[in-house]
Amino acid sequence: MNYQAWEQEIPETIKADPLWKMSVYRFALFLGDLSWHDVTKLQQDRRMWSLSDQLYRASGSISANIAEGYSRGTGKDRARFYEYSLGSARECRDWYHKARHLLGEDVLQHRFDLLENIIRLLLTMIPKQRGKAIKDESGVYQVKLSADVPMP
Numbered sequence: 001m002n003y004q005a006w007e008q009e010i011p012e013t014i015k016a017d018p019l020w021k022m023s024v025y026r027f028a029l030f031l032g033d034l035s036w037h038d039v040t041k042l043q044q045d046r047r048m049w050s051l052s053d054q055l056y057r058a059s060g061s062i063s064a065n066i067a068e069g070y071s072r073g074t075g076k077d078r079a080r081f082y083e084y085s086l087g088s089a090r091e092c093r094d095w096y097h098k099a100r101h102l103l104g105e106d107v108l109q110h111r112f113d114l115l116e117n118i119i120r121l122l123l124t125m126i127p128k129q130r131g132k133a134i135k136d137e138s139g140v141y142q143v144k145l146s147a148d149v150p151m152p
Contacts, residue, residue: 024121028063035059055095061088079129086122
């Protein structure tokens, strides 16, 4: 599934919400749908049952927390949920790394690229909502995107 085809399948009720204008939300929702397919593959191996559950929960939590944060009344409240989303994105990246043996290099690189994009956007959004910088190591996020990873 590529991003453009996926976007065409999204119901109008979701696209009509102002939240849809946030690229980070769209990317996180896309990742959640991709993870459904990844988890389905992982669950074919009994050793991956627990990992696949954690991966699916973490990937779904990214867009859910963005949605909940977007609906909050103050920047401080929004930032808190965006921070939850950031934590879930990093957790998701960790679970994907652990699933690399079954998912393969191409899938893994695509998910890493998408997650790097989400993380980078969240790291930009959080300080703006909070009104000050967050305490995060100043890492360089160099993203080498595959053709199916949308750009903000």
